[in-house]
Amino acid sequence: xLYRLAGFxxxxxxxxxxxxxxxxxxxxxxxxxxxxxxxxxxxIVVLAAILLGVNYVYLFRAPVQWKxxxxxxxxxxxxxxxxxxxxxxxSGFNYTTGNEISRDEAIAALVDNSLAEDPEGxxxxxxLGKDSNGDMSALMMNQIDGVVSLATxxxxxxxxxxxxxxxxxxxxxxxxxxxxxTPDEIAELGDKITEVRFPLGDGSxxxxxxxxxxxxxxxxxxxxxxxxxxxxxxTGIVYKDNGNGNFADPADPDNQDSKLxxxxxxxNFPDNFKGLLFDPEIRNPFIGVxxxxxxxxxxxxxxxxxxxxxxxxxxxxxIRGRRMYRSILILPYAIPGFLSxxxxxxxxxxxxxxxxxxxxxxxxxxxxxxWFENTWTxxxxxxxxxxxxxxxxxxxxxxxxxxxxxxxxxxxAAIDGASPFQSFRQIxxxxxxxxxxxxxxxxxxxxxxxxxxxxxxxxxxxxxxxxGERAGSTDILISYAYxxxxxxxxxxxxxxxxxxxxxxxxxxxxxxxxxxxRSKALEEF
Amino acid sequence: xxxxxxxxxxxxTAWVLIAFTAFPIYVVVxxxxxxxxxxxxxxxIPPEMGFDNFAKLFNDDQIPFMTWVKNSLYVASITAxxxxxxxxxxxxxxxRLRFKGRKxxxxxxxxxxxxxxxxxxxxxxxxxxxxxKVFPAFGLxxxxxxxxxxxxxxxxxxAWLLKGFIDSIPAELDESARIDGATASQIYWLIFxxxxxxxxxxxxxxxxxxxxxEFVLASLFLTDVDQRTVAVGLQQFIxxxxxxxxxxxxxxxxxxxIPIVIIFLSLQRxxxxxxxxxxxxx
Numbered sequence: 001x002l003y004r005l006a007g008f009x010x011x012x013x014x015x016x017x018x019x020x021x022x023x024x025x026x027x028x029x030x031x032x033x034x035x036x037x038x039x040x041x042x043x044i045v046v047l048a049a050i051l052l053g054v055n056y057v058y059l060f061r062a063p064v065q066w067k068x069x070x071x072x073x074x075x076x077x078x079x080x081x082x083x084x085x086x087x088x089x090x091s092g093f094n095y096t097t098g099n100e101i102s103r104d105e106a107i108a109a110l111v112d113n114s115l116a117e118d119p120e121g122x123x124x125x126x127x128l129g130k131d132s133n134g135d136m137s138a139l140m141m142n143q144i145d146g147v148v149s150l151a152t153x154x155x156x157x158x159x160x161x162x163x164x165x166x167x168x169x170x171x172x173x174x175x176x177x178x179x180x181x182t183p184d185e186i187a188e189l190g191d192k193i194t195e196v197r198f199p200l201g202d203g204s205x206x207x208x209x210x211x212x213x214x215x216x217x218x219x220x221x222x223x224x225x226x227x228x229x230x231x232x233x234x235t236g237i238v239y240k241d242n243g244n245g246n247f248a249d250p251a252d253p254d255n256q257d258s259k260l261x262x263x264x265x266x267x268n269f270p271d272n273f274k275g276l277l278f279d280p281e282i283r284n285p286f287i288g289v290x291x292x293x294x295x296x297x298x299x300x301x302x303x304x305x306x307x308x309x310x311x312x313x314x315x316x317x318x319i320r321g322r323r324m325y326r327s328i329l330i331l332p333y334a335i336p337g338f339l340s341x342x343x344x345x346x347x348x349x350x351x352x353x354x355x356x357x358x359x360x361x362x363x364x365x366x367x368x369x370x371w372f373e374n375t376w377t378x379x380x381x382x383x384x385x386x387x388x389x390x391x392x393x394x395x396x397x398x399x400x401x402x403x404x405x406x407x408x409x410x411x412x413a414a415i416d417g418a419s420p421f422q423s424f425r426q427i428x429x430x431x432x433x434x435x436x437x438x439x440x441x442x443x444x445x446x447x448x449x450x451x452x453x454x455x456x457x458x459x460x461x462x463x464x465x466x467x468g469e470r471a472g473s474t475d476i477l478i479s480y481a482y483x484x485x486x487x488x489x490x491x492x493x494x495x496x497x498x499x500x501x502x503x504x505x506x507x508x509x510x511x512x513x514x515x516x517x518r519s520k521a522l523e524e525f
Numbered sequence: 526x527x528x529x530x531x532x533x534x535x536x537x538t539a540w541v542l543i544a545f546t547a548f549p550i551y552v553v554v555x556x557x558x559x560x561x562x563x564x565x566x567x568x569x570i571p572p573e574m575g576f577d578n579f580a581k582l583f584n585d586d587q588i589p590f591m592t593w594v595k596n597s598l599y600v601a602s603i604t605a606x607x608x609x610x611x612x613x614x615x616x617x618x619x620x621r622l623r624f625k626g627r628k629x630x631x632x633x634x635x636x637x638x639x640x641x642x643x644x645x646x647x648x649x650x651x652x653x654x655x656x657x658k659v660f661p662a663f664g665l666x667x668x669x670x671x672x673x674x675x676x677x678x679x680x681x682x683x684a685w686l687l688k689g690f691i692d693s694i695p696a697e698l699d700e701s702a703r704i705d706g707a708t709a710s711q712i713y714w715l716i717f718x719x720x721x722x723x724x725x726x727x728x729x730x731x732x733x734x735x736x737x738x739e740f741v742l743a744s745l746f747l748t749d750v751d752q753r754t755v756a757v758g759l760q761q762f763i764x765x766x767x768x769x770x771x772x773x774x775x776x777x778x779x780x781x782x783i784p785i786v787i788i789f790l791s792l793q794r795x796x797x798x799x800x801x802x803x804x805x806x807x
Contacts, residue, residue, distance in 0.1 A: 482646060484647075512639035
């Protein structure tokens, strides 16, 4: 038979398989090496598991369905399931701007950032070079007491007079075990010079400002692992973990000013959810956004369906020009949506937009309307544009459904004396709604998450930005989550955004299950 | 004449909606030809017409339109081809093979594909930020990272769509081959794949259109001007400067839309079939 003639059984297929697998293994191997270099434990484990799994499936006699399912499953698991699980996890964290790193990283950063030039202003004339290990070191002379010493990354050794040489400017520049850098080497090091810290042994450091001068840095904060506290040398305050991702002055732990930054992402479950439900500052905008989301999705479905259905009924007879009508009328569905939205936005522009121009020409308005600065006109514009975008889809599905309703039903109604309107109202419409119900629910779910129209048309606004308002009056949940998590790099709140996303997951999930049950799709296999 | 009068309301309905539909399209076409380059200010017909706006797209360094088109083609075609290849294999397994956990698998697939991947955008933002630290070629801000997210996101819907199509291809051929002793992968590559090629091509094109039109994730990932797709490029270009950039923007929109509209209209039959398949069956 065909497959034997093709000789697919045997060598060529096996070779092809091994080549493909080898490519995957090489890419995977490189990836794991990079992950090891980056010390990303989670990624190492995940990559290794995937690679082992793939090799097992295609090299050993794994059940045949796995050969078909594995590639798709890997991508689905990595880039769809993982973000969903991550969303659930993040919603239980205080994960905001200033609290983005792990606790250990935060402590290290706090201690490191607390370095400051010491009050006495100690400075050193230096020559930079290599020590006997090849690491960066410096010969330095204290500008105040004139003591000369060799500073390495391990510590400082004072040098006896006579064991070093001075340059013409009186700076020590040669000693045993020390090789000064050439000007080229200095140039190559560049800014790295200023990141070097030579420990002086008393908790302070000598740090070069440039290649000829270093200053003494003292560390203000010290971390004590036993008590898990940070102590400030200058003020004597002992900072404690405030349980919400920051070290803070225990005298006033909730005051923003008493917290030390950076903080870390700390578990604060269920604060994000509690905030959405009970904290008026978060709850009130959330409720407003939620209400408009539902209203927007509902009104969009109703208006597009009403127009689409009317059109479908009008075109249900083979009238003249129907094909031409149809190909024009489905254009909004074919044109890339993001472009249509941006074009509508230009048309509604206040000063130059065609809409204001036409309204003025017809004498309907005397001054240009700023459509996007007023909550209600902005909302109206959104619904009009969404009607333009959405009615062709409704027309297509409604005319499909109309054809699926047997003509005998309408005939029988007519014989029984029903008027066309009665027969439509009492026979066609209920049947139509029954057929289209799942699609209408899906359409609701789609609009519920219709990020593009909101983001591209109004950007969620009008929004009172001067008062730091996050929720605009046309924001829907998804654009609000985007606003919360991403828009402003100085004020990101991933935890809260994830909690909002979870609400959306639940709503979309429930709607879809409902729609699928209606369409009986779940029972078919 | 009498039938025309009876059908008059049908024609009126159609013409009212055609006016509504065509209005922005007309505005775009006219603006793109308007040599003054600003928003249409004086009348519905521009006083001077020409192709200056189109020329700008190809000559002006501020609008690397061709680069954007290239990026879009690159991202969308890789996503479409690879995701259909992988999706078809999964769909085949769910449609033709019988194994334990199959029903559960289909239900899980059905559930997953209803969540658009951008719903988890804050998680994607954070995860890909971490990935960037380890794999600079595949994290946030890279085309590679965007591709990976697209591939994952289109897997569910493509597998689901393809399963529907594959269910409608008669299974007799596979069965006779199986009786002759062919293995599952032989049947897949030598019998099923050539048979399903037209269907796979259609789904590939649909997936291409979907990816070409995607905006949210692309705007999250593509921050460099030279990396942008048409969607992000044109949005950033027009953003806030409707009065100055309107002309070239409409010209670019027109050029970007035409191929998509043509593909869409030629696939109409399948798209509409796919739209109603789920519902009419019930």
